Amino acid sequence: MQVGANVFWAALGGGISTLIAVLSVEWLRRFLDRPLLKIELSPGFYSGGPEIDLKDPTQYGLYFVARNPHKVSVTVSAFGLAYKAKDLGSLEIPPRLSHPSPHEVAGGKSMEEWFPLPNLLSALREQGQKPSALKSVWFRSQSGKTFRSKIKASTIRAMERAFNAPTGCVG
DSSP states (O other), X not given: OHHHHHHHHHHHHHHHHHHHHHHHHHHHHHHHTSXXXXXXXXXXXXXXXXXXOTTOGGGEEEEEEEEOOSSSOEEEEEEEEEEXXXXXXXXXXXXXXXXXXXXEEOTTOEEEEEEEHHHHHHHHHHTTOOGGGEEEXXXXXXXXXXXXXXXXXXXXHHHHHHHHSSSSOOO
């Protein structure tokens, strides 16, 4: 009778251990395959032609980049910049025609948008704000999940220089 009880408890313990192992592996698989975007914002020049004019403020802007490191696709419906003060909300950036909204970012791929800095600076001036009032860059998926990243201090400094320059250009 004692032997039967030991076999029962051993079998029950083995079954529970197997169940915990299977659930742990499934949770890890779902965690690694969840929708994810790594967000980045950086200043840079954009030129449709062979030459870049460093004095032309309309060629200087911001690159919004969303990288998808996982296998699951993410459909981006909007992106923009958020203020430090929550009551100010955020600035939504209109997408270019080359990447109409919504735009699918497949697993292992990225999406890059460029926006002219003079347009952003004029929007900030209209709201009585400066680039230093900005906190983060965000991309929102069609399912409603928002992916954020803090704006680097060097990017804020570059925007501040352009904001304070009489020509609206960094150079």
